Amino acid sequence: MRRPQSESTRREHGGYGVTPVRTCVGCRRRASVGELLRIVAEDGRLVVDTRRRLPGRGAWLHPDLECLSKAERRRAFPRALRVLGALDADGMRHDVKRLAESCTDSGSSRIQPETRKQVDPS
Numbered sequence: 458m459r460r461p462q463s464e465s466t467r468r469e470h471g472g473y474g475v476t477p478v479r480t481c482v483g484c485r486r487r488a489s490v491g492e493l494l495r496i497v498a499e500d501g502r503l504v505v506d507t508r509r510r511l512p513g514r515g516a517w518l519h520p521d522l523e524c525l526s527k528a529e530r531r532r533a534f535p536r537a538l539r540v541l542g543a544l545d546a547d548g549m550r551h552d553v554k555r556l557a558e559s560c561t562d563s564g565s566s567r568i569q570p571e572t573r574k575q576v577d578p579s
Protein backbone atom coordinates (compact mmCIF):
# COMPACT_ATOMS: atom_id res chain seq x y z
CA MET A 458 0.00 0.00 0.00
CA ARG A 459 1.44 3.30 -1.06
CA ARG A 460 0.10 6.67 -0.11
CA PRO A 461 0.34 9.44 -2.67
CA GLN A 462 2.21 12.30 -1.03
CA SER A 463 0.06 15.06 -2.39
CA GLU A 464 -2.87 13.67 -0.44
CA SER A 465 -1.45 13.89 3.03
CA THR A 466 0.73 16.98 2.89
CA ARG A 467 -1.46 19.75 1.60
CA ARG A 468 -5.14 19.67 2.22
CA GLU A 469 -6.52 23.17 2.34
CA HIS A 470 -9.91 22.47 0.87
CA GLY A 471 -12.30 19.61 1.26
CA GLY A 472 -10.64 18.22 4.36
CA TYR A 473 -13.49 18.94 6.74
CA GLY A 474 -14.19 16.31 9.30
CA VAL A 475 -10.75 14.82 8.97
CA THR A 476 -8.39 17.16 10.78
CA PRO A 477 -9.54 19.98 13.04
CA VAL A 478 -8.21 23.32 11.86
CA ARG A 479 -7.47 26.36 14.00
CA THR A 480 -6.21 29.84 13.30
CA CYS A 481 -2.80 30.82 14.64
CA VAL A 482 -3.17 33.91 16.82
CA GLY A 483 0.20 35.15 15.56
CA CYS A 484 0.17 35.00 11.78
CA ARG A 485 -3.59 34.40 11.46
CA ARG A 486 -3.01 31.51 9.12
CA ARG A 487 -5.02 28.36 9.50
CA ALA A 488 -3.36 25.09 10.30
CA SER A 489 -4.32 21.69 11.59
CA VAL A 490 -4.22 21.40 15.36
CA GLY A 491 -1.31 18.99 15.04
CA GLU A 492 0.85 21.84 13.79
CA LEU A 493 -0.17 24.33 16.45
CA LEU A 494 0.43 24.77 20.14
CA ARG A 495 -2.51 25.24 22.43
CA ILE A 496 -2.00 28.09 24.89
CA VAL A 497 -4.22 28.44 27.92
CA ALA A 498 -4.39 30.81 30.86
CA GLU A 499 -3.80 29.25 34.25
CA ASP A 500 -3.72 31.32 37.45
CA GLY A 501 -2.88 34.47 35.54
CA ARG A 502 -0.11 32.82 33.59
CA LEU A 503 0.05 31.65 30.02
CA VAL A 504 1.03 28.02 29.68
CA VAL A 505 1.53 25.72 26.71
CA ASP A 506 -1.03 22.96 26.85
CA THR A 507 1.17 20.34 25.27
CA ARG A 508 -1.38 17.58 25.77
CA ARG A 509 -4.23 19.77 24.57
CA ARG A 510 -6.45 18.63 27.38
CA LEU A 511 -6.56 21.52 29.83
CA PRO A 512 -10.03 22.94 30.39
CA GLY A 513 -11.17 26.34 29.24
CA ARG A 514 -10.49 28.42 26.20
CA GLY A 515 -7.37 27.91 24.19
CA ALA A 516 -5.35 30.13 21.89
CA TRP A 517 -3.56 28.42 19.03
CA LEU A 518 -0.08 29.32 17.96
CA HIS A 519 2.57 27.96 15.65
CA PRO A 520 5.70 26.81 17.49
CA ASP A 521 7.39 29.80 15.95
CA LEU A 522 8.95 32.80 17.64
CA GLU A 523 7.73 35.13 14.94
CA CYS A 524 4.14 34.07 15.49
CA LEU A 525 4.66 34.45 19.23
CA SER A 526 5.90 38.01 19.01
CA LYS A 527 3.16 38.95 16.57
CA ALA A 528 0.57 37.53 18.93
CA GLU A 529 2.03 39.39 21.89
CA ARG A 530 2.25 42.66 20.00
CA ARG A 531 -1.42 42.63 19.17
CA ARG A 532 -2.40 41.22 22.57
CA ALA A 533 -3.96 38.23 20.95
CA PHE A 534 -3.73 35.98 23.98
CA PRO A 535 -5.95 37.90 26.42
CA ARG A 536 -8.40 38.43 23.61
CA ALA A 537 -8.48 34.82 22.50
CA LEU A 538 -8.67 33.55 26.04
CA ARG A 539 -11.16 36.18 27.21
CA VAL A 540 -8.93 37.17 30.09
CA LEU A 541 -8.96 40.66 31.49
CA GLY A 542 -5.75 42.05 32.88
CA ALA A 543 -2.16 41.03 32.57
CA LEU A 544 -1.01 37.52 31.86
CA ASP A 545 2.46 36.37 32.74
CA ALA A 546 3.94 35.07 29.51
CA ASP A 547 7.46 34.22 30.63
CA GLY A 548 7.00 30.48 31.09
CA MET A 549 4.99 30.14 27.91
CA ARG A 550 7.57 32.11 25.95
CA HIS A 551 10.27 29.81 27.23
CA ASP A 552 8.32 26.72 26.20
CA VAL A 553 7.50 28.06 22.76
CA LYS A 554 11.15 28.89 22.22
CA ARG A 555 12.16 25.39 23.21
CA LEU A 556 9.49 23.79 21.01
CA ALA A 557 10.37 26.06 18.11
CA GLU A 558 13.96 24.92 18.32
CA SER A 559 13.12 21.25 18.56
CA CYS A 560 10.80 21.56 15.57
CA THR A 561 13.55 23.15 13.54
CA ASP A 562 15.93 20.40 14.54
CA SER A 563 13.79 17.55 13.32
CA GLY A 564 12.72 19.42 10.22
CA SER A 565 9.14 18.56 10.98
CA SER A 566 6.29 20.78 12.06
CA ARG A 567 4.73 18.04 14.09
CA ILE A 568 5.19 18.19 17.83
CA GLN A 569 3.80 15.05 19.37
CA PRO A 570 2.11 12.70 16.95
CA GLU A 571 0.47 10.68 19.70
CA THR A 572 -1.62 13.65 20.87
CA ARG A 573 -3.54 13.79 17.61
CA LYS A 574 -6.47 11.84 18.92
CA GLN A 575 -7.15 14.43 21.59
CA VAL A 576 -9.83 16.58 20.02
CA ASP A 577 -10.77 19.69 21.89
CA PRO A 578 -13.97 21.50 20.91
CA SER A 579 -12.85 24.94 22.10
Ligand SMILES: [Zn+2]
Binds near residue numbers: 482483486524
Ligand atom coordinates in the same frame (compact mmCIF):
# COMPACT_ATOMS: atom_id res chain seq x y z
ZN1 LIG B 1 1.52 31.34 13.02
